[in-house]
Amino acid sequence: xxxxxxxxxxxxxxxxxxxxxxxxxxxxxxxxxxxxxxxxxxxxxxxxxxxxxxxxxxxxxxxxxxxxxxxxxxxxxxxxxxxxxxxxxxxxxxxxxxxxxxxxxxxxxxxxxxxxxxxxxxxxxxxxxxxxxxxxxxxxxxxxxxxxxxxxxxxxxxxxxxxxxxxxxxxxxxxxxxxxxxxxxxxxxxxxxxxxxxxxxxxxxxxxxxxxxxxxxxxxxxxxxxxxxxxxxxxxxxxxxxxxxxxxxxxxxxxxxxxxxxxxxxxxxxxxxxxxxxxxxxxxxxxxxxxxxxxxxxxxx
Amino acid sequence: xxxxxxxxxxxxxxxxxxxxxxxxxxxxxxxxxxxxxxxxxxxxxxxxxxxxxxxxxxxxxxxxxxxxxxxxxxxxxxxxxxxxxxxxx
Numbered sequence: 001x002x003x004x005x006x007x008x009x010x011x012x013x014x015x016x017x018x019x020x021x022x023x024x025x026x027x028x029x030x031x032x033x034x035x036x037x038x039x040x041x042x043x044x045x046x047x048x049x050x051x052x053x054x055x056x057x058x059x060x061x062x063x064x065x066x067x068x069x070x071x072x073x074x075x076x077x078x079x080x081x082x083x084x085x086x087x088x089x090x091x092x093x094x095x096x097x098x099x100x101x102x103x104x105x106x107x108x109x110x111x112x113x114x115x116x117x118x119x120x121x122x123x124x125x126x127x128x129x130x131x132x133x134x135x136x137x138x139x140x141x142x143x144x145x146x147x148x149x150x151x152x153x154x155x156x157x158x159x160x161x162x163x164x165x166x167x168x169x170x171x172x173x174x175x176x177x178x179x180x181x182x183x184x185x186x187x188x189x190x191x192x193x194x195x196x197x198x199x200x201x202x203x204x205x206x207x208x209x210x211x212x213x214x215x216x217x218x219x220x221x222x223x224x225x226x227x228x229x230x231x232x233x234x235x236x237x238x239x240x241x242x243x244x245x246x247x248x249x250x251x252x253x254x255x256x257x258x259x260x261x262x263x264x265x266x267x268x269x270x271x272x273x274x275x276x277x278x279x280x281x282x283x284x285x286x287x288x289x290x291x292x293x294x295x296x297x298x299x300x301x
Numbered sequence: 302x303x304x305x306x307x308x309x310x311x312x313x314x315x316x317x318x319x320x321x322x323x324x325x326x327x328x329x330x331x332x333x334x335x336x337x338x339x340x341x342x343x344x345x346x347x348x349x350x351x352x353x354x355x356x357x358x359x360x361x362x363x364x365x366x367x368x369x370x371x372x373x374x375x376x377x378x379x380x381x382x383x384x385x386x387x388x389x390x
Contacts, residue, residue, distance in 0.1 A: 042314045049310055049377050053343060053370055147312040151381060214372045219344035220329050228345045229368065232381065239312060 002282065008275035012268055019264035025088065026257035029250045032143065033184070036247035039144075040181070043243055047236050054233050056213045061222040066162065067230045068197045071172040077112045078135070078157060078171040079103060080194070082178040082242060083120035084249040085142040090256035092179065092187070092249055093122035099189035100177040107175075115171055119153070119242070135160070145246055150239035157238075158231050161195050178241040179248035185255070187248035192241070194234060303337045307353055307376045309362065311383040316362070323354040324376050326369055333369070341372040351378055 081100045083093040100116075107114045116134040118124050120142045127134050136156060138149055163170025174195035179187045218225045304320040324335040327349035335342075346367045353360045367380030 039313065043312065045308070045315045046310045046312050046379060049308070049370075049379050050368075053368055053379070056343060056370070147381060150312075214341035216341045216343045216370075216372070219333070219342060224329070225343055225345055225368075232368070232379075235381065236312065 005275055005278045005282065008271050008278060012271045012275065015264050015267045015271065019261055019268070022257045022260040022264060026254055026261055029254035029257060033247060033250035033254060036144070036243065036250050037181070040240070040243045040247055043236075043240060047240055050229070050233050050236050054229055056216055057218075057222065057226050057229060059213050060216060060218075061226065065226050065230060067158070067195060067234070070196050071165075074110075074112050074172040076115050076165045076169075076171045077107050077173040077175060078115045078117055078160060079107070080117045080153070080157065080174065080176045080238075081119065081123045082176065082245045083118070083123040083142070084245075085121040085139055087122065088256060089249055089253035090259075092252035092256075093120070093126075095189045096177055096179055096245075097123060097126055099191065103175060103177060103191050112173070117153070117157070142242075142249060143246055145239070145242035147235075147239055150242055151235050154231060154235035154238050157195065158234055176238070176241055178245045179252075181244045181247040181251065184251050187251060194237060197230065197233070303374055305335065305337055305374050305376050307355075307378070309351070309353070309378045309383065310380070312381045316383045317353070317360070319353075319355055321353045321355040321376075324351070324378070325354075326351040326364075326378065328369070335369075335371055335376055337374050339371050339374075342370065344369045346378070346380070351380075 079100060081096060083096050087093070104114045104116070116123075116127065116132070118127060118134050118137045119139070121139045124134075124137045124139060138153055141149055157171075157174050160169075160171050161174055165172050173193065176192050176194050178190060178192075180190040181187055304322060305324060307317070307319060307321045307324055308315070309317040322337070326333050326335075326344075326346050328344045328346055333344060333346075346364065346369055348364070348366050350361050350363055353362075363384040364378070364380035365382050367378065369379075370377045
């Protein structure tokens with residue numbers, strides 16, 4: 001009986017140690033998620049300004065830019081999957097990966113060959129474990145994405161988009177799977193098509209309602225402005241996706257760690273009850289042994 | 302004389318916002334000076350210094366290329382990264 005109490009006490013100790021860790025991780029995620037949300041907010045002035053500039057240029061030029069035109073036949077489609085570097089965030093990474101699997105299946109059904117590009121160690125692990133090929137990976141800063149990474153990814157994707165898909169291993173479409181940060185309790189995996197750009201017209205329509213663009217002069221020329229502007233627009237959208245994914249990751253981690261802490265609390269409670277019961281049983285048994293021994297002595301006299 | 306409303310925006314933050322009497326930057330075709338009343342303009346900037354002549358004197362920041370848009374005395378300078386060390390002084 002004594003052994004059982006010891007076992008229970010040991011379990012209580014180890015569960016409370018785990019609880020301390022999960023509690024600490026919960027608090028850390030909670031404080032970082034605020035920062036991540038702030039980062040999303042701070043990137044909006046740039047995103048807004050660049051969107052406005054793109055709309056302005058699009059209004060004045062009817063030219064088709066290579067980044068905005070649909071290719072006639074789509075053979076290879078790039079899929080950028082944005083996941084986290086670390087686990088312990090509940091279903092965060094698996095939800096994104098599941099969504100991406102659906103997209104890959106859809107692309108295959110449409111007769112396109114999907115080419116995965118991975119962000120975050122979780123996605124890389126998933127692909128290497130299954131021995132699946134992927135075009136590129138970026139890891140190391142999923143929690144706090146830097147613009148440098150976004151720029152690197154953007155450059156790679158635009159470069160591959162400009163290459164010919166038959167001969168040079170380029171792609172004809174670029175899709176992004178990321179987790180949209182809706183609120184602290186809701187984050188949704190979402191798929192957007194990044195290239196060829198289609199959002200421009202939509203936002204142009206919105207902007208046209210709000211204001212009329214003045215007759216801009218372009219320096220040096222419309223085409224060159226567009227040439228320089230569109231890749232930057234792509235980077236800015238990618239950066240926004242990565243920031244939202246980071247905020248979602250932290251929010252998911254906070255929730256997962258909170259439920260782990262709650263669970264640990266429950267376990268401690270349960271084991272305390274069991275330990276108390278075992279202790280009481282031991283005492284009862286000792287008493288009955290003493291009483292039994294005493295009466296046996298008395299009878300033998 | 303009216304003033305320019307200047308906004309200097311980097312990819313991850315708004316670096317500076319305020320009034321200025323003149324802004325100069327380097328575009329592809331050379332040095333570009335903006336004064337109040339400039340015609341609407343969208344220009345590509347190359348790596349170099351952007352100088353803002355404001356109330357508190359001259360401010361210079363280094364950018365790694367970006368955009369400049371001018372309309373109705375509003376100047377927006379977009380750069381992917383801004384070295385604002387000079388600004389902090």
